[in-house]
Amino acid sequence: MVATVSAIAQATNVEKGPGASIGSDGFLKLLLEQMKQQDPLSPNSSQDIMMQMSSVSSLQQMVAQNEKLDEILQTSSVQSASNLVGRQIRLSDGLTTSVAAAELRGQAVFLQLQNGGSAPLSQVREILA
Numbered sequence: 001m002v003a004t005v006s007a008i009a010q011a012t013n014v015e016k017g018p019g020a021s022i023g024s025d026g027f028l029k030l031l032l033e034q035m036k037q038q039d040p041l042s043p044n045s046s047q048d049i050m051m052q053m054s055s056v057s058s059l060q061q062m063v064a065q066n067e068k069l070d071e072i073l074q075t076s077s078v079q080s081a082s083n084l085v086g087r088q089i090r091l092s093d094g095l096t097t098s099v100a101a102a103e104l105r106g107q108a109v110f111l112q113l114q115n116g117g118s119a120p121l122s123q124v125r126e127i128l129a
Contacts, residue, residue, distance in 0.1 A: 003037050027055070031052050074104070074107065074109075078109055079111040080109075082089070084102065086099065087099055088127075089111075089125075090128060091123045091124060095115075097117075098113070098114040108121075
């Protein structure tokens with residue numbers, strides 16, 4: 001069994017070691033390679049294969065849900081930042097200033113400040129007015 005697992009891991013180029021993880025593509029590669037490597041005189045049961053396919057489906061759904069949640073969180077952050085435009089805020093470094101604009105840079109939301117600088121939304125500690 002260990003030899004089979006090693007052969008499957010080598011055939012699919014899957015990273016090995018503690019804490020190693022694979023994505024859905026890697027999981028599918030492992031599943032297909034496992035089916036190729038199985039003993040023809042003692043094949044995996046159809047129930048085992050269905051359970052593995054169900055796991056793949058669940059994994060894909062979880063990935064899709066996480067991506068959607070990330071989008072929702074980002075939209076919420078942008079909306080929160082835009083609500084600060086024209087308001088006076090205090091940042092974590094103690095600076096008090098007004099917000100001129102909000103922008104999205106990659107995955108982070110930044111505030112353009114009246115003093116010409118910018119700060120990530122996460123540094124806002126207090127909304128003053």
